[in-house]
Amino acid sequence: xxxxxxxxxxxxxxxxxxxxxxxxxxxxxxxxxxxxxxxxxxxxxxxxxxxxxxxxxxxxxxxxxxxxxxxxxxxxxxxxxxxxxxxxxxxxxxxxxxxxxxxxxxxxxxxxxxxxxxxxxxxxxxxxxxxxxxxxxxxxxxxxxxxxxxxxxxxxxxxxxxxxxxxxxxxxxxxxxxxxxxxxxxxxxxxxxxxxxxxxxxxxxxxxxxxxxxxxxxxxxxxxxxxxxxxxxxxxxxxxxxxxxxxxxxxxxxxxxxxxxxxxxxxxxxxxxxxxxxxxxxxxxxxxxxxxxxxxxxxxxxxxxxxxxxxxxxxxxxxxxxxxxxxxxxxxxxxxxxxxxxxxxxxxxxxxxxxxxxxxxxxxxxxxxxxxxxxxxxxxxxxxxxxxxxxxxxxxxxxxxxxxxxxxxxxxxxxxxxxxxxxxxxxxxxxxxxxxxxxxxxxxxxxxxxxxxxxxxxxxxxxxxxxxxxxxxxxxxxxxxxxxxxxxxxxxxxxxxxxxx
Amino acid sequence: xxxxxxxxxxxxxxxxxxxxxxxxxxxxxxxxxxxxxxxxxxxxxxxxxxxxxxxxxxxxxxxxxxxxxxxxxxxxxxxxxxxxxxxxxxxxxxxxxxxxxxxxxxxxxxxxxxxxxxxxxxxxxxxxxxxxxxxxxxxxxxxxxxxxxxxxxxxxxxxxxxxxxxxxxxxxxxxxxxxxxxxxxxxxxxxxxxxxxxxxxxxxxxxxxxxxxxxxxxxxxxxxxxxxxxxxxxxxxxxxxxxxxxxxxxxxxxxxxxxxxxxxxxxxxxxxxxxxxxxxxxxxxxxxxxxxxxxxxxxxxxxxxxxxxxxxxxxxxxxxxxxxxxxxxxxxxxxxxxxxxxxxxxxxxxxxxxxxxxxxxxxxxxxxxxxxxxxxxxxxxxxxxxxxxxxxxxxxxxxxxxxxxxxxxxxxxxxxxxxxxxxxxxxxxxxxxxxxxxxxxxxxxxxxxxxxxxxxxxxxxxxxxxxxxxxxxxxxxxxx
Numbered sequence: 001x002x003x004x005x006x007x008x009x010x011x012x013x014x015x016x017x018x019x020x021x022x023x024x025x026x027x028x029x030x031x032x033x034x035x036x037x038x039x040x041x042x043x044x045x046x047x048x049x050x051x052x053x054x055x056x057x058x059x060x061x062x063x064x065x066x067x068x069x070x071x072x073x074x075x076x077x078x079x080x081x082x083x084x085x086x087x088x089x090x091x092x093x094x095x096x097x098x099x100x101x102x103x104x105x106x107x108x109x110x111x112x113x114x115x116x117x118x119x120x121x122x123x124x125x126x127x128x129x130x131x132x133x134x135x136x137x138x139x140x141x142x143x144x145x146x147x148x149x150x151x152x153x154x155x156x157x158x159x160x161x162x163x164x165x166x167x168x169x170x171x172x173x174x175x176x177x178x179x180x181x182x183x184x185x186x187x188x189x190x191x192x193x194x195x196x197x198x199x200x201x202x203x204x205x206x207x208x209x210x211x212x213x214x215x216x217x218x219x220x221x222x223x224x225x226x227x228x229x230x231x232x233x234x235x236x237x238x239x240x241x242x243x244x245x246x247x248x249x250x251x252x253x254x255x256x257x258x259x260x261x262x263x264x265x266x267x268x269x270x271x272x273x274x275x276x277x278x279x280x281x282x283x284x285x286x287x288x289x290x291x292x293x294x295x296x297x298x299x300x301x302x303x304x305x306x307x308x309x310x311x312x313x314x315x316x317x318x319x320x321x322x323x324x325x326x327x328x329x330x331x332x333x334x335x336x337x338x339x340x341x342x343x344x345x346x347x348x349x350x351x352x353x354x355x356x357x358x359x360x361x362x363x364x365x366x367x368x369x370x371x372x373x374x375x376x377x378x379x380x381x382x383x384x385x386x387x388x389x390x391x392x393x394x395x396x397x398x399x400x401x402x403x404x405x406x407x408x409x410x411x412x413x414x415x416x417x418x419x420x421x422x423x424x425x426x427x428x429x430x431x432x433x434x435x436x437x438x439x440x441x442x443x444x445x446x447x448x449x450x451x452x453x454x455x456x457x458x459x460x461x462x463x464x465x466x467x468x469x470x471x472x473x474x475x476x477x478x479x480x481x482x483x484x485x486x487x488x489x490x491x492x493x494x495x496x497x498x499x500x501x
Numbered sequence: 502x503x504x505x506x507x508x509x510x511x512x513x514x515x516x517x518x519x520x521x522x523x524x525x526x527x528x529x530x531x532x533x534x535x536x537x538x539x540x541x542x543x544x545x546x547x548x549x550x551x552x553x554x555x556x557x558x559x560x561x562x563x564x565x566x567x568x569x570x571x572x573x574x575x576x577x578x579x580x581x582x583x584x585x586x587x588x589x590x591x592x593x594x595x596x597x598x599x600x601x602x603x604x605x606x607x608x609x610x611x612x613x614x615x616x617x618x619x620x621x622x623x624x625x626x627x628x629x630x631x632x633x634x635x636x637x638x639x640x641x642x643x644x645x646x647x648x649x650x651x652x653x654x655x656x657x658x659x660x661x662x663x664x665x666x667x668x669x670x671x672x673x674x675x676x677x678x679x680x681x682x683x684x685x686x687x688x689x690x691x692x693x694x695x696x697x698x699x700x701x702x703x704x705x706x707x708x709x710x711x712x713x714x715x716x717x718x719x720x721x722x723x724x725x726x727x728x729x730x731x732x733x734x735x736x737x738x739x740x741x742x743x744x745x746x747x748x749x750x751x752x753x754x755x756x757x758x759x760x761x762x763x764x765x766x767x768x769x770x771x772x773x774x775x776x777x778x779x780x781x782x783x784x785x786x787x788x789x790x791x792x793x794x795x796x797x798x799x800x801x802x803x804x805x806x807x808x809x810x811x812x813x814x815x816x817x818x819x820x821x822x823x824x825x826x827x828x829x830x831x832x833x834x835x836x837x838x839x840x841x842x843x844x845x846x847x848x849x850x851x852x853x854x855x856x857x858x859x860x861x862x863x864x865x866x867x868x869x870x871x872x873x874x875x876x877x878x879x880x881x882x883x884x885x886x887x888x889x890x891x892x893x894x895x896x897x898x899x900x901x902x903x904x905x906x907x908x909x910x911x912x913x914x915x916x917x918x919x920x921x922x923x924x925x926x927x928x929x930x931x932x933x934x935x936x937x938x939x940x941x942x943x944x945x946x947x948x949x950x951x952x953x954x955x956x957x958x959x960x961x962x963x964x965x966x967x968x969x970x971x972x973x974x975x976x977x978x979x980x981x
Contacts, residue, residue: 048654051818059608059824090827094600102572109570112832113562121581125573148552149792149799152525183639183802186826194676198514216825220650221514335605342605343598343831345639345802357510361517367525368672369642370547373830374800375569 054219055478056212062462063089066472082470089472091267091434093340101339101400103130103393104382108344108375110134111146129392137378146374152367154181154348155374158381162348165384170314174350180362181348181380183372185297185333188349190217191365192293192329195358196258197223203255205246205290207238209437209479211267226250226257227480232439235428236269238262240280247288259291260284262312265298265432268479270412272307272431278315282326291327297347300337303409304431313352327353334379336434338404346376346383408434437476520675522668523935528919532929542927543959545947548723548891550797553950558796558857560587560850561839567591568602568835586849594835602831608824610637610805611831614838618805621841626770634808636819637837639829641753641790641804646673647822648786648806651815652715652747653679659711661702661746663694664937665894665944667723671937682706682713685939688896691885692725694718696736703744715747716740721754721765721889724936724946726869728763728888734771742782750787753804754890756794759866763888769809785809791836793891795861803833803840865891868949868956875960879967887949894933897943897967903974915943921970926962 070085077083087095094100107130116122117135138144140157153159159176166174182188196202203224206214218225228246230236243260250257262281264273273281285292294312302309313328334346351362371377386401387394412430419427419438427438442450442457450460458475465471510518529546536542544552551557563583566573568591573579579588595601597613609615615632622630638644649660653674659682662670674681684702686692699716706713718737720729729737741748750768758765769787773780791803808816843858844851869887876884876895884895899907899914907917915932922945923929933944951959 048651051651051822054822054825056821056825059827060821090605092600092605093603095604096600098600100601100603102570105570105572109566109573112569113566115559115562116566116582119582121578124578125576125582143552143554145551145557145800147550147557147798147800149547149549183830184827195513195517198512198516213825220822220825339603341603343600343602343828345828345830355509358513361510361513364520364522364526365517365676368520368522368669368676369640369646370525371800371802373639373802373833375832376830 050220050222054216056216059090060474060478062459062466062472062474063087065463066466066470069466069470080470081468085470085472087472089474091336092342093434094342098340098404099400100341101386101397103127103387103397104339104341104379106130106393107134107137107382108378111138111378112375114138114144127393127396129387133382137381141374146378148374150371150374150377152363152369152371153177153179154372154377158377159348161381161385162350165381166311166313166350169384170311170317172314172317174313175352178350178352179348180351180366181346181372181377182366183345183347183376184335184342185295185331185347185349186213187369187372188329188331188347189213189293189295190220191362192259192291192349193217193221193223194365195362196291197221200224201254201256203250203257204293205243205250205257205260207261207263207266207269209268209476210261211263211295212478212480214261215480224250224255226255230266230269230271232428235431236266236271236437238271238273238277238281240284243281243284257288257290259293261293261295263295263298264312265301265309267295267298267433268435268437268474268476269428270430270433270435270437271428272302272304272309275310275315278310278312279319282312282316282319282321286321286326291329294328294330296330297333297336298433299332300339300405301408301434302432303412304429307431309432313350323353325353327351332380332384334376334383337383338401338408339379339383340404341379341383344376344379345373346380348380412436437479439476516676516678520672521935522672523931524668526931526935527916528923528929528931531920532923535923535927540927542923542929543951543955544929545951546929546931548793548948548950549799550891550950551799553948554952555797555861555950556857557798558854560590560844560854561796561798561836563587563850564590564594564839565832565835568594568832571595571601584849586844590839594838598831602835604831605828606831606834608826608828609820610635610829610834611838614834615805617838617842618807622767622769622807626767626773628770628773630769630807634811634816636806636808636823637829637834638804638806638823639802639826639833640792641751641788641806642669643802643829644788644804644806645669645749645751646677647819648747648749649673649679649715650677650822651819653677656680657710657712659706659713660749661699661713661716663718663722664939665724665933666717666937667719667751668935670717680706680711682711683937686722686725686727688885688939688942691888692722692727694729694733694737696740699737699740713744713746715749717749717751718768719751719754719890720768721757723751723754723890724892724894724931724944725885726887726890726892726894727885728758728760728765730763731766731771734766734768735775738768738772738775738779738783738785742779747784747786750785752787753790753793755789756862757865757891758889759869760886760888765889769807772809781810783809784811786811791833791840794840795858795865796836796840797861798836798840801833801836802830803837805837864953865949868951868953869893871953871956871960872947872949875956875964879964880971882967891948891950892946893949894936894944894946896933897945899943900971900974900976902976903970906974915945918943918970919945922963922966925966925969926959928959928963 066085106126111134159179163174163176203226205226208227208229228242299309330350335342387397415436416429424441425438430436447457450457456477462473462475532542564587597611615635618635619630619632659680661682664683664685684699755765787807792799844854872893873884873886876882881898882895904914907914913934919930919932931946
């Protein structure tokens with residue numbers, strides 16, 4: 001039995017994020033000299049406590065168990081009451097059969113192997129507008145290659161295209177100098193947390209339930225997560241009073257709240273904010289001096305009738321607010337939408353309202369890693385600037401896009417209805433994003449059994465689900481929750497679910 | 502606060518403000534400004550081969566393109582553009598994924614590629630390697646950050662770093678709030694590493710209350726280029742075992758070696774060769790990348806780190822941190838597979854691959870010589886031979902008057918020199934202070950990457966500038 005850190009199931013802190021309690025032994029001081037018995041300098045007792053505190057349930061214990069079961073199935077088929085593991089824990093569409101958008105892949109393939117651009121045979125395999133788009137991009141990259149480190153904020157032509165795409169989407173100008181292209185949206189989040197958090201006295205307001213990148217990142221950077229609770233009874237609504245209350249509580253506790261995270265459309269909850277709601281949030285941030293961290297990666301995943309995506313920057317500008325009034329960071333990614341290019345690691349953050357010397361610090365942070373992968377940069381510029389009507393690839397592109405989006409909308413509806421038909425389950429409609437987040441009313445007996453097994457009730461449920469059916473879901477406690485009711489999350493991007501239901 | 506801004510520089514994370522990364526710092530920013538104004542700039546500030554005309558190898562790019570657009574392989578015309586072995590390789594890598602390059606992989610990287618990395622290590626060193634201890638990352642830098650993040654708890658934790666060093670280490674240690682513990686390489690002994698110097702450094706750090714937990718060494722060295730001997734590595738390993746320090750082996754330049762007396766030997770090979778108890782006692786982590794060698798695929802962001810003798814729960818924690826970023830980019834992972842598992846004799850693409858890679862390696866070797874000789878032919882400049890890696894790190898003996906002029910301009914002397922060099926010739930370098938150097942010495946780092954065609958012109962340009970500079974600031978007595 002090792003002394004030191006308790007590595008059993010996560011314990012839940014008051015702020016709703018899963019936090020691992022640790023009892024650190026005096027082993028911390030062991031690595032001073034040479035006469036101690038063999039104990040690794042990097043043993044679990046002496047690792048950075050911020051790393052130990054960080055939790056990320058989306059790929060946590062249930063997934064690790066699922067991988068073990070998958071191995072068992074491989075070496076011993078028939079050893080479980082299911083034939084395969086179905087990963088519904090993560091928004092990873094292409095692993096579940098969704099096809100990539102042809103035009104995008106044509107362009108990145110040509111950019112990866114530009115000697116194709118000079119060959120006549122290439123026209124037999126690639127569409128003409130893909131060839132011309134790739135040529136244009138490659139010619140504007142220094143060295144004409146995806147193999148060189150680029151500018152640390154991203155290749156200029158990609159940032160130009162992204163800015164143009166943002167302006168076309170919002171109707172307000174965007175500056176390429178405000179754009180930082182990153183390996184997926186997540187590194188941008190980390191950079192902002194690093195900049196904002198100096199100690200545990202610095203806090204970040206986060207929605208509960210939230211995508212646990214935020215809680216993990218805040219823990220890794222030694223800050224404090226200040227939760228604000230979305231209201232399940234009003235379709236996971238974000239209420240101003242709740243924000244004000246939590247901010248005041250934090251102040252009273254001595255925390256300096258630096259930023260507000262809003263995920264719109266929401267993850268895991270899927271709600272799409274109304275414009276009025278967004279205006280309230282913008283005013284709140286302006287009045288309280290908070291940086292608005294707007295996670296907008298699901299901007300192309302909206303299924304509810306009458307709901308549209310409005311970027312926070314657009315809302316702010318439409319209210320007459322400029323850079324001097326408010327700092328807004330908008331995160332976007334190629335992993336979601338109708339493109340689902342998770343494995344490519346493409347994304348950006350658009351950072352507006354920062355004074356130049358702070359922006360210089362952000363640039364410096366970006367420069368330590370030199371740059372994000374260039375192929376991913378190209379992909380995000382394509383996502384923000386896709387084929388237009390009249391382009392030769394437009395029809396195929398639109399067909400592919402619409403097919404994926406309408407299928408997602410159908411599955412959102414089917415899954416929500418199916419969840420609501422189950423005994424002891426209620427489920428808000430998924431207005432957007434890629435998840436359903438049903439609520440389970442677990443019987444007392446189940447909760448007791450969970451306690452006896454040393455697990456939280458929802459972890460117990462999802463573990464039993466996995467062991468009986470091979471379906472991998474994430475217990476709601478991984479996203480935070482209001483009280484002891486159990487929630488689970490399931491990705492709707494799974495194609496098989498249309499057959500199952 | 503003065504600006505009324507939420508994010509006023511006054512209230513940013515101090516660690517961020519203190520961090521410096523000269524490779525893309527002042528000189529680079531000035532060079533970019535001048536470039537915007539229309540001046541021709543030769544960027545030798547970062548090891549970025551493709552930006553200076555080096556071509557990617559054909560076979561890996563063919564495979565990458567097919568992996569990006571697998572529908573091409575359904576087209577009957579595909580054979581017109583792609584050889585059969587590239588097609589087969591693309592299918593091989595795609596079969597490792599669950600959904601192609603667009604799906605998140607395992608957070609540690611595709612198991613198939615990690616197996617290929619393990620096979621590569623076995624073949625290189627003669628000792629088996631476990632893919633479970635190999636994590637793929639978006640470039641080696643990410644892996645370095647991850648390991649240092651786990652190692653550094655607070656400012657009392659120190660990491661030994663060679664001076665001069667690649668400033669990823671100083672920057673990352675600062676960002677994580679730890680302490681850099683310098684150990685000096687000896688320029689007069691070909692940038693050699695001395696165990697006595699390591700001992701001195703550790704003793705001094707401990708006296709200040711620092712808990713020394715890690716030791717970074719870069720082999721072949723950056724910016725210094727020296728290649729370590731087996732004896733060197735053995736001493737280093739024994740030192741770390743004795744002092745209970747994690748050994749961090751930055752071996753990204755293992756395929757860039759330009760002399761034959763000291764070929765590359767991995768730290769792991771030496772460790773394993775020592776047998777137990779040593780081979781089981783040292784915690785070692787080794788870093789590698791697709792950015793260097795002859796591939797030079799910097800923009801792909803492909804790297805890995807391999808852990809030896811790490812506590813299994815520590816490996817779990819590192820896995821957890823990897824999982825927060827979901828997965829490294831899959832194309833970069835495939836590039837890593839292609840690097841460690843290249844075409845073999847008998848493969849259709851083998852002759853071309855061999856020819857392309859050999860040409861690049863030979864050219865780099867030539868350029869290492871041209872540059873070293875070129876610098877040594879300059880007044881007040883002394884330059885060790887670039888035994889490996891991609892850089893030249895000449896020492897410039899600046900006259901007193903130049904040092905004074907620099908001070909007057911508010912610049913460090915080598916920054917002053919490099920800025921003047923930039924304005925006069927367009928050559929963008931990184932001053933030695935960006936890497937660390939012995940007090941009172943001044944260096945400049947360039948890369949050996951400008952093409953063979955451009956090199957003589959660049960060295961001429963430098964020589965002329967240096968001559969003029971030295972004349973302008975000549976010491977009083979030499980003017981008599």
